Amino acid sequence: MSVVTRIRDVISGDSDVRTVTRVGTLATLTVATILVAIPLYWMVATSLKTSVQIGVFPPYLVPPTPTIDPFINALQTGPWVQWFLNTVVISGGSTILVLALATPAAYVLGRREFPARKPLYVLFIGILMIPAQILLIPMYTLFSRIGLINTRIGLIVAYSAFFLGFVVFLLHSFFTNLPDNVEDAAHIGGVPEWRTFLRVILPMAKPGIATAAIFVFVFTWNEFLFALTFLQTQELYTISVGLQQFQGLRGTVVYNQLFAMSTLATLPLLIGFALFSEQFIKGMAGLNLK
Amino acid sequence: MKLEIENLRKEFGDLVAVDDVSMTIEDGEFVTFVGPSGCGKTTTLRCVAGLETPTSGTIQIGGEEMTYASPEERGTAFVFQDYALYPHMTARKNMSFALESTDMTSDDITQRVDETAEMLGIYQHLDQTPGELSGGQQQRVALGRSIVRDPKIFLLDEPLSNLDAKLRVQMRAELQQLHQEIKSTTIYVTHDQEEAMTMSDRIAILNDGRLQQIAPPEVAYSQPANKFVAGFIGSPSMNFLDCTVSGGRVETGGFSFEAPAGAESATTVGIRPENITLGRPNTDGHAEATVSVFEQVGSFNIVYIDVDGVDEVVAQVPGEKQFEPGAEVSVTIDMDRIHLFAEDGETVHNPPVFTKQPAAAE
Numbered sequence: 001m002s003v004v005t006r007i008r009d010v011i012s013g014d015s016d017v018r019t020v021t022r023v024g025t026l027a028t029l030t031v032a033t034i035l036v037a038i039p040l041y042w043m044v045a046t047s048l049k050t051s052v053q054i055g056v057f058p059p060y061l062v063p064p065t066p067t068i069d070p071f072i073n074a075l076q077t078g079p080w081v082q083w084f085l086n087t088v089v090i091s092g093g094s095t096i097l098v099l100a101l102a103t104p105a106a107y108v109l110g111r112r113e114f115p116a117r118k119p120l121y122v123l124f125i126g127i128l129m130i131p132a133q134i135l136l137i138p139m140y141t142l143f144s145r146i147g148l149i150n151t152r153i154g155l156i157v158a159y160s161a162f163f164l165g166f167v168v169f170l171l172h173s174f175f176t177n178l179p180d181n182v183e184d185a186a187h188i189g190g191v192p193e194w195r196t197f198l199r200v201i202l203p204m205a206k207p208g209i210a211t212a213a214i215f216v217f218v219f220t221w222n223e224f225l226f227a228l229t230f231l232q233t234q235e236l237y238t239i240s241v242g243l244q245q246f247q248g249l250r251g252t253v254v255y256n257q258l259f260a261m262s263t264l265a266t267l268p269l270l271i272g273f274a275l276f277s278e279q280f281i282k283g284m285a286g287l288n289l290k
Numbered sequence: 291m292k293l294e295i296e297n298l299r300k301e302f303g304d305l306v307a308v309d310d311v312s313m314t315i316e317d318g319e320f321v322t323f324v325g326p327s328g329c330g331k332t333t334t335l336r337c338v339a340g341l342e343t344p345t346s347g348t349i350q351i352g353g354e355e356m357t358y359a360s361p362e363e364r365g366t367a368f369v370f371q372d373y374a375l376y377p378h379m380t381a382r383k384n385m386s387f388a389l390e391s392t393d394m395t396s397d398d399i400t401q402r403v404d405e406t407a408e409m410l411g412i413y414q415h416l417d418q419t420p421g422e423l424s425g426g427q428q429q430r431v432a433l434g435r436s437i438v439r440d441p442k443i444f445l446l447d448e449p450l451s452n453l454d455a456k457l458r459v460q461m462r463a464e465l466q467q468l469h470q471e472i473k474s475t476t477i478y479v480t481h482d483q484e485e486a487m488t489m490s491d492r493i494a495i496l497n498d499g500r501l502q503q504i505a506p507p508e509v510a511y512s513q514p515a516n517k518f519v520a521g522f523i524g525s526p527s528m529n530f531l532d533c534t535v536s537g538g539r540v541e542t543g544g545f546s547f548e549a550p551a552g553a554e555s556a557t558t559v560g561i562r563p564e565n566i567t568l569g570r571p572n573t574d575g576h577a578e579a580t581v582s583v584f585e586q587v588g589s590f591n592i593v594y595i596d597v598d599g600v601d602e603v604v605a606q607v608p609g610e611k612q613f614e615p616g617a618e619v620s621v622t623i624d625m626d627r628i629h630l631f632a633e634d635g636e637t638v639h640n641p642p643v644f645t646k647q648p649a650a651a652e
Contacts, residue, residue, distance in 0.1 A: 179372070181372060182375075182376060182377075184341050184368070184370070184374065185375075186388065187341075188339055188362065189362070189367075189391075190362035190391055191387065191391045195391060203376075204377065
């Protein structure tokens with residue numbers, strides 16, 4: 001629905017009370033959207049300004065002479081492409097690993113009767129209560145003993161461990177809400193259980209899985225603390241560590257270049273979200289978290 | 291395939307859903323389970339399908355012990371009330387999905403699906419997903435998904451309850467036709483006694499988890515085993531009037547008639563609405579009554595009457611008989627069609643079953 005028709009709907013609402021409620025809702029949402037959009041806009045706008053233009057007060061709302069020089073200059077300061085690739089591999093790898101482990105687990109916990117099912121589920125929920133920061137040092141010690149420090153796979157394993165509980169929790173509620181009859185129908189038809197899971201249950205749980213995937217991907221894409229601690233050589237850095245390094249590299253912070261790289265770092269997430277927003281919303285609506 | 295259920299019991303915690311149900315369903319027979327909500331009909335069906343494990347009792351299919359067999363071992367097909375189609379698959383895929391797990395070749399599968407779809411009149415919809423199909427079409431796909439597997443026993447759980455009235459009647463006829471074509475043993479669950487009466491070779495009436503009676507429709511109608519069956523089968527429902535038996539006569543507030551043999555323990559008289567004739571007052575009347583409500587149905591009409599000395603009684607009269615509320619009428623009852631029930635609800639007297647005209651000799 002376009003904004004124009006939405007506004008027309010609001011105006012032509014059949015009772016005054018409804019109109020007031022609608023205008024109120026719309027106003028709140030507009031304010032919230034602006035609050036979220038301003039920093040994003042500021043980041044993009046600054047990345048298109050020259051060094052001189054960013055120092056001007058009052059600041060330019062729109063870059064007077066937009067330039068992509070900050071992008072070009074910043075890209076020459078470090079192995080940004082490598083850092084991007086690292087982030088893609090680590091975020092993608094974590095997402096795949098978490099889903100591969102959590103989906104079957106959530107399915108069994110949500111839809112199968114077996115002894116100790118409830119305690120097991122509570123255990124998964126319990127994992128959610130441990131703050132990741134507490135685990136930083138023990139995990140570092142453990143990972144360095146088994147040679148996982150300063151490797152991409154090490155970070156993937158660490159991220160997967162954190163998100164497992166959360167994704168099991170998320171998907172559990174999704175699987176529990178799927179209708180029993182569809183699975184029963186396959187069962188009676190003699191379809192093997194694994195095939196029912198792959199071909200019937202998974203496609204039906206797609207919105208939930210997509211939602212979980214987006215959560216994990218976005219969090220791991222932005223994650224800083226573990227990436228900074230676990231990755232020591234520059235070639236292995238993720239984009240968030242790279243950005244932090246970039247600040248330190250130059251002695252002084254070159255804001256337009258920093259924001260240019262931040263824009264590049266944010267872009268894949270924004271594009272991804274735009275592509276999958278419908279699935280994401282469907283997934284969030286389908287979740288009945290209790 | 292013959293199905294034998296013996297002393298079946300299913301408990302869910304403290305709730306007894308099915309209580310000591312026993313029956314034998316012959317090969318090729320169409321049996322309907324009917325009863326009010328929560329009477330245990332669907333649970334019994336799910337036990338037969340293997341979707342529920344009985345608490346006790348046995349289930350045999352084709353003479354083989356199947357009480358604890360997995361659903362796929364039983365060779366049954368189940369049509370669910372909500373159709374339970376795979377929402378992301380086309381109608382064709384819905385029908386072929388289970389077959390792909392067998393050793394059938396894909397050509398054979400395609401042929402089987404095509405033939406079945408043709409038979410059900412959904413061939414042109416095979417490439418659509420359930421979301422793009424109407425309720426009736428989805429129902430046919432669900433039926434098709436069962437038929438393609440060539441099951442030993444068809445289990446249908448209220449398959450028509452989500453359809454509108456007109457389509458329901460049409461599908462009812464189609465299902466009967468289908469049964470005559472494929473001649474599989476079929477159990478059909480419904481809460482609609484009219485469906486049960488029209489479709490089945492025999493109907494099994496359940497209440498509170500117990501089997502009340504299993505009999506051909508005409509027998510369940512004319513010779514109900516107890517007051518529950520008498521009241522459940524038939525629409526409008528049978529009238530029940532309190533009675534006493536003394537001096538060889540049955541007395542109700544408004545009527546009195548000679549007690550049939552064995553009627554001594556009767557406490558309730560049952561009269562079907564169509565066995566009540568309404569006439570002009572004071573001509574041949576057995577009792578006087580006043581019309582309270584008149585319902586126009588068309589081919590017949592339903593009249594609620596207040597009979598002197600009795601509660602409200604429902605009569606079913608031919609379409610041409612019309613009454614204004616408040617009209618005074620005489621009431622005649624067909625005494626040959628009277629039912630009598632004892633205090634515990636068991637039948638003590640039933641009229642004979644109407645005989646059918648036999649098929650013409652060929």
